Amino acid sequence: MRSEIGPDGQKSRSFIEDARRAQIVAAAVEVIAEVGFAQASLARIAKRAGISKGLISYHFAGKDELMVEVVERTYGAIVERVVADMQGVESARQLLRTQVMSVAGYMRGHRSELKALGEIFGNLRDADGGLHYGIKSNEEIYRALEQIYRFGQSTGEFREFDVRVMAVTHSASVDAMFGYWAANPDHDLEAHARHLADLLERACVT
Amino acid sequence: MRSEIGPDGQKSRSFIEDARRAQIVAAAVEVIAEVGFAQASLARIAKRAGISKGLISYHFAGKDELMVEVVERTYGAIVERVVADMQGVESARQLLRTQVMSVAGYMRGHRSELKALGEIFGNLRDADGGLHYGIKSNEEIYRALEQIYRFGQSTGEFREFDVRVMAVTHSASVDAMFGYWAANPDHDLEAHARHLADLLERACVT
Amino acid sequence: MRSEIGPDGQKSRSFIEDARRAQIVAAAVEVIAEVGFAQASLARIAKRAGISKGLISYHFAGKDELMVEVVERTYGAIVERVVADMQGVESARQLLRTQVMSVAGYMRGHRSELKALGEIFGNLRDADGGLHYGIKSNEEIYRALEQIYRFGQSTGEFREFDVRVMAVTHSASVDAMFGYWAANPDHDLEAHARHLADLLERACVT
Amino acid sequence: MRSEIGPDGQKSRSFIEDARRAQIVAAAVEVIAEVGFAQASLARIAKRAGISKGLISYHFAGKDELMVEVVERTYGAIVERVVADMQGVESARQLLRTQVMSVAGYMRGHRSELKALGEIFGNLRDADGGLHYGIKSNEEIYRALEQIYRFGQSTGEFREFDVRVMAVTHSASVDAMFGYWAANPDHDLEAHARHLADLLERACVT
DNA sequence: AATGAATGAGGGTTCATTCAT
DNA sequence: AATGAATGAACCCTCATTCAT
Numbered sequence: 001m002r003s004e005i006g007p008d009g010q011k012s013r014s015f016i017e018d019a020r021r022a023q024i025v026a027a028a029v030e031v032i033a034e035v036g037f038a039q040a041s042l043a044r045i046a047k048r049a050g051i052s053k054g055l056i057s058y059h060f061a062g063k064d065e066l067m068v069e070v071v072e073r074t075y076g077a078i079v080e081r082v083v084a085d086m087q088g089v090e091s092a093r094q095l096l097r098t099q100v101m102s103v104a105g106y107m108r109g110h111r112s113e114l115k116a117l118g119e120i121f122g123n124l125r126d127a128d129g130g131l132h133y134g135i136k137s138n139e140e141i142y143r144a145l146e147q148i149y150r151f152g153q154s155t156g157e158f159r160e161f162d163v164r165v166m167a168v169t170h171s172a173s174v175d176a177m178f179g180y181w182a183a184n185p186d187h188d189l190e191a192h193a194r195h196l197a198d199l200l201e202r203a204c205v206t
Numbered sequence: 207m208r209s210e211i212g213p214d215g216q217k218s219r220s221f222i223e224d225a226r227r228a229q230i231v232a233a234a235v236e237v238i239a240e241v242g243f244a245q246a247s248l249a250r251i252a253k254r255a256g257i258s259k260g261l262i263s264y265h266f267a268g269k270d271e272l273m274v275e276v277v278e279r280t281y282g283a284i285v286e287r288v289v290a291d292m293q294g295v296e297s298a299r300q301l302l303r304t305q306v307m308s309v310a311g312y313m314r315g316h317r318s319e320l321k322a323l324g325e326i327f328g329n330l331r332d333a334d335g336g337l338h339y340g341i342k343s344n345e346e347i348y349r350a351l352e353q354i355y356r357f358g359q360s361t362g363e364f365r366e367f368d369v370r371v372m373a374v375t376h377s378a379s380v381d382a383m384f385g386y387w388a389a390n391p392d393h394d395l396e397a398h399a400r401h402l403a404d405l406l407e408r409a410c411v412t
Numbered sequence: 413m414r415s416e417i418g419p420d421g422q423k424s425r426s427f428i429e430d431a432r433r434a435q436i437v438a439a440a441v442e443v444i445a446e447v448g449f450a451q452a453s454l455a456r457i458a459k460r461a462g463i464s465k466g467l468i469s470y471h472f473a474g475k476d477e478l479m480v481e482v483v484e485r486t487y488g489a490i491v492e493r494v495v496a497d498m499q500g501v502e503s504a505r506q507l508l509r510t511q512v513m514s515v516a517g518y519m520r521g522h523r524s525e526l527k528a529l530g531e532i533f534g535n536l537r538d539a540d541g542g543l544h545y546g547i548k549s550n551e552e553i554y555r556a557l558e559q560i561y562r563f564g565q566s567t568g569e570f571r572e573f574d575v576r577v578m579a580v581t582h583s584a585s586v587d588a589m590f591g592y593w594a595a596n597p598d599h600d601l602e603a604h605a606r607h608l609a610d611l612l613e614r615a616c617v618t
Numbered sequence: 619m620r621s622e623i624g625p626d627g628q629k630s631r632s633f634i635e636d637a638r639r640a641q642i643v644a645a646a647v648e649v650i651a652e653v654g655f656a657q658a659s660l661a662r663i664a665k666r667a668g669i670s671k672g673l674i675s676y677h678f679a680g681k682d683e684l685m686v687e688v689v690e691r692t693y694g695a696i697v698e699r700v701v702a703d704m705q706g707v708e709s710a711r712q713l714l715r716t717q718v719m720s721v722a723g724y725m726r727g728h729r730s731e732l733k734a735l736g737e738i739f740g741n742l743r744d745a746d747g748g749l750h751y752g753i754k755s756n757e758e759i760y761r762a763l764e765q766i767y768r769f770g771q772s773t774g775e776f777r778e779f780d781v782r783v784m785a786v787t788h789s790a791s792v793d794a795m796f797g798y799w800a801a802n803p804d805h806d807l808e809a810h811a812r813h814l815a816d817l818l819e820r821a822c823v824t
Numbered sequence: 825a826a827t828g829a830a831t832g833a834g835g836g837t838t839c840a841t842t843c844a845t
Numbered sequence: 846a847a848t849g850a851a852t853g854a855a856c857c858c859t860c861a862t863t864c865a866t
Contacts, residue, residue, distance in 0.1 A: 016846080028283050036337075037328060041839060052848050057841060059846095122328060127243045135389035156275050165401040176378030177371075183340065195371040198386045203405040222829080247856065258831050263858060265829090428825080447747060450656045453860060464827050469862060471825095534740060541653045546801055578815040580798050581791045588790030589783075595752065607783040611821040634850080659835065670852050675837060675849090 020059055024049055025070050033112035064132070067124050071133070074113045080108045087115035092152025096204070097197045099148065100174060104193035107178055114178050127131070141168040149204065156203040170200055226264050229257055239318035240259065245365050248272075270338070273330050275294025277339070278329035280319045286313045289333040302410070303403040305354065306352070306380060310399035313384055320384050348373040376406055414483045433471055436461055437482050442470065444482075445524035449535035476544070479536050484546065493518045506563025508616070509609040511560065512586060516538035519590055526590050554579040570616040582612055628768070639677055641689050642667055642816040651730035652664035667711060682750075685742050689751065692731045699724045701769040702734075708749065710770025714822070717766065722811035725796055732796050761786040788818055 013021070027049035032040045042063060046053040060066040085102035089095050107114050124132040130179035152158035173196055182190045217228070233255035238246040247270060252259040266272040271340035291308035295301050313320050330338040358364035379402055386397045425433070439461035444452045454475060456548035458465040470476040497514035501507050519526050533545040564570035585608055593601045631639070650658045661682060664671045677686040703720035707713050711736035725732050742750040763785035791814055793811035797809045 005212060020846085035335060036329070038332070039331075039335070041327075042841090043839075053840090054842085054849070055847055058848095063840065078231040089407040121246060124334065125242060125245070128244065133243070135385050153232050161402045161405070162397075165383075165398050166405065168382050168398075169405060172382030172385075173375045174379040176374050176381075179378075192371050193373075195368045195377060198367070199372065199375060220828085248858090249856080261830055262858085269857065283846090288837095336838085368845070432825085433642075443644050448741070448743070448749075451743075451747070452863090455860075466828070466863085467826055470827095475861065491635065514733060521748060535654065535656060537657070541657065544850090548801060569757060574809075574813045576818065577795075577810050578752070580794050580810075581814060581817060584790040584794030584797075585787045588786050588793075591790075592786050596631070603780075608778045611787060612778070615817040615821040632849085638850085660837090661834080671836085671851070672838085673851055676852095681836065 017059070020055070021069065022073070024059060024066065024190075025049070025073050027114050027117040028066060028070050032119050033115035037080070037119040062126065067085060067120050068097055068132075069125065070116060071120055074110075074117055078103065078106055078110075078113075092148055092155060092157045093201055093205075095148045095151070096170075096200055099163060100197045100200070101190075101194050103174060104177065104189055107181075108189055111182065115182055118175070118179065118182075138168075141171050145170050160204045161204070166204070173200070216292055223265070226261075227275065228279070230257075230262055230272065230350060231279050232274050234272060235280065235318050238325050239321035243325040246325075260340040262374055270330070270360070273326050274338075277326055277329070280316075280323055284309065284312060284316075291405060297406055298361060298363045299411075301354045301357070306403045306406070307396075307399050309380060310383065310395055314395055317384075319387055321388060324381070344377065347377050351376050358410060365412045367410070372410070381404070418570075429471070432467075433481065436463070436468055436471060436478065436479075437485050440478060440482050441524050441528040442485065445527035445530050448529040452531075459558070476536065480544075482528060483532055484528055490515065490518055490525075496504070500537050504560055504567060504569045504599050505613055505617075507560045507563070508582075508612055511557070512605050512609045512612070513602075516585060516589065516601055520601055523594065527594055530587070530594075548573075548582075550583060557582050564616060571618045573616070578616070585612070635677070638673075640691070642669075642674055642677060642684065643691050646684060646688050647692065647730050647734040650737050654663060654737055655737040658737075682742070685738050686735060686750075689738055692728075692735055696724060696728075696731075710766055710775045711819055711823075713769070714788075714818055717763070718815045718818070719808075719811050721792060722795065724805055728814035729796075731798055734801060736793070756789065759789050761765065763788050770822060777824045779822070784822070791818070791821045792798065 003085075007013050024045065028040065028045045031045050035044070043053050046056055049056075082102045083100060085193070086098050087103075089098050121133040121137070122131070124195055126132050142164065146163045148160060148163075148174065149163045149166050153160060153163070176198055177189070177192050181187045181192065189192050215255050224382050230251065234246065234251045237251050241250065245336060248262050249259050251272075251279055252262055255262075262272065266275070275341075286307045288305060292301055292304050295304050327339045328337070332338050348370065352369045354371045355367075355372050359366060359369075383395070383398050387393045387398065417581050436457065440452065440457045443457050447456070454463050454468050457478075461468075468478065490575070494511060494514045497517075498507055498510050499511050533549070534543070536544040538544050554576065558575045561570060561573075561578050562573045565575070567574060587605050589601070589608055593599045593604065603617055623628060643664065645657065646663045649663050649666050653662070660674050661671050663684075664674055667674075673705050674684065678687070685754050691743065700720045703723075704713060721756050739751045739755050740749070744750050765780045767776060767779075767781045771778060771781075793809070795810050796816055799805045800809065
């Protein structure tokens with residue numbers, strides 16, 4: 001393993017080191033998106049990246065660490081975008097719509113990332129056999145969505161309902177939208193997002 | 207390969223043969239539910255069933271045939287139950303609620319089956335590399351749900367909306383409910399189902 | 413194992429037992445001829461015979477014993493025929509020709525046996541890894557052929573030469589004739605046999 | 619798979635890679651010669667070579683590729699030698715003798731190769747179940763031998779006869795010589811070769 | 825006499841990982 | 846920093862053999 005803990009408590013990596021990791025992560029995303037998690041061997045990823053198999057092991061402690069980094073780099077970018085889009089929006093209804101439309105908009109240009117994330121979330125497991133990104137890894141998302149819904153309830157925009165159920169439903173509906181789109185490339189993602197936002201909104205208002 | 211096609215065009219198996227297959231399928235369901243599709247090796251399944259690895263090969267032409275039978279036996283039972291519960295229900299709103307509550311009720315006692323089905327649907331691949339249960343596995347469900355929604359629209363119970371988006375959302379919401387429940391065993395599944403039915407209904411009515 | 417040693421020192425088997433063994437041997441011959449020794453599993457042979465796998469093990473101590481019996485039954489029939497045809501022939505040249513033509517004539521109607529014999533001779537091995545029917549098993553044939561050639565030399569029909577080399581060559585030439593014919597079914601076996609007899613004869617006479 | 623096609627259309631391999639392949643091929647030859655094709659497992663070959671089983675898979679795409687390479691490396695060397703020895707020989711009778719003596723001479727030091735070749739020719743099968751080196755493997759030899767005989771007929775050295783039968787007989791006689799010698803190590807191979815050449819020659823001349 | 829069920833060893837292959845260079 | 850060679854474990858599958866019925 002190359003990365004070391006620097007004096008600031010952060011992982012410190014050379015520029016070249018970071019570039020290699022990024023390159024490997026990008027190759028991993030493509031391969032996973034194309035052939036699925038199970039078939040995404042290090043050999044395949046290395047070939048796609050145009051490097052040797054050993055180099056991946058050199059830069060990553062193991063396959064798991066690579067997968068985690070794929071998630072971190074990919075997922076981080078999405079969150080960044082969505083949070084930016086929601087900045088300044090004031091009504092709960094608009095926040096809800098914005099969340100759905102924003103993530104849909106971002107994903108339209110990042111289909112491979114979407115597919116890869118789904119594969120990793122659903123397949124990457126810890127040593128104990130449990131999913132590394134279990135439903136628990138959604139907790140963060142649920143909390144964020146619950147904030148929106150609770151906010152809407154506090155302003156009177158939304159009726160009373162179980163916000164956790166709503167958050168789970170919301171999250172799953174968005175994921176399913178992507179899943180359907182991934183399976184049906186001709187599907188109109190934006191229209192789906194608009195319809196979905198409508199459904200969610202109607203389910204909340206009085 | 208054990209099974210053969212009898213004169214009636216049905217698979218004809220001895221009682222003992224069928225019992226073994228059922229036992230192996232049951233073990234497979236448990237193992238897949240616990241450790242996921244990729245880690246569900248025949249060795250693991252055999253050990254769980256308390257039999258030798260070779261015996262699985264004796265009763266099934268291959269791992270794929272076993273997986274397909276897991277789906278057939280498990281999925282068939284669910285559909286049977288839900289269809290039975292929906293028999294005689296007349297309003298679209300009640301059909302919708304019944305569907306959600308019925309499958310939730312059934313699943314409460316069949317958590318492993320649920321998990322295993324999801325794993326197989328998402329991972330079992332054909333020789334060509336494509337998912338064996340691709341879109342088709344959901345397509346069937348989508349069609350069934352669309353019927354309910356279209357029926358509601360025809361009677362005026364439901365407003366106009368895109369039934370495919372609704373079906374995808376509905377299906378995913380139910381799945382997510384199970385997923386959440388699987389990850390949080392103390393979660394109140396029935397209450398969740400009731401809340402979810404409310405949300406779906408409100409999203410549909412005028 | 414069923415067979416037992418009777419009071420006369422011969423293996424005594426019931427009629428039904430013998431019939432079963434014959435049936436299994438026949439099936440083995442067909443299967444070996446079709447798919448080769450390595451692919452001729454007991455399962456395949458049993459299926460061909462229309463019986464269960466276990467029954468073969470019931471009648472034969474093991475696969476090896478079955479193979480040995482295939483050879484005995486098949487090979488014995490050939491020898492019987494050839495010996496009969498050579499009865500009464502008086503000149504060495506005629507004996508030589510008769511031997512070649514007789515075995516060729518017999519084989520024309522017993523291609524499967526021919527193929528199976530070749531497969532077993534070339535592949536059946538003892539526990540020590542050595543061929544069960546090695547070149548040594550040809551010794552019997554060599555001796556018989558040497559008799560012919562030595563007889564010819566004693567009568568002055570044939571010149572002096574190394575009879576062992578001649579016997580080895582003769583035997584191999586006949587085998588190769590069958591091998592070529594087995595690979596080229598349209599090949600004229602009888603013409604080949606005539607030509608071969610000519611060659612052998614010319615090689616011997618002064 | 620290691621080997622790749624270089625810019626010159628030739629397989630380009632590193633020195634070390636080629637050495638390993640040669641080592642593995644050598645081990646395969648020995649094992650096949652000793653225990654036969656069917657028992658020559660990769661595990662056995664690897665153990666003989668003093669390497670791990672996986673390394674064979676690393677250097678060869680599969681067992682079949684290894685077997686093909688065994689044939690290529692081994693068979694090529696024989697042909698090279700024999701062709702060289704026959705260079706410049708002018709009479710058909712001398713060509714015939716030279717062929718027999720040359721291959722016999724070469725084989726004296728390459729018994730295992732001979733055995734291994736025979737095993738592979740007779741057992742290596744394609745996916746469709748047919749022998750990979752079927753008639754074709756002999757056909758090449760037959761053609762070459764026929765040339766000699768036809769040449770002799772054209773010069774009047776040899777009488778008229780069926781050259782294909784002669785070629786088949788010639789080839790089989792040489793093979794049998796090796797087989798006999800392999801089974802009887804004390805046998806005088808060179809004398810046998812000389813006698814055989816005599817026989818073949820006498821069979822051809824007027 | 826005959827079956828079907830069951831085992832266990834061994835087959836070839838894939839793959840993450842390690843390591844010398 | 847990077848490679849290619851090498852390992853060993855685990856994978857699915859085949860098969861001769863055994864055994865209760």
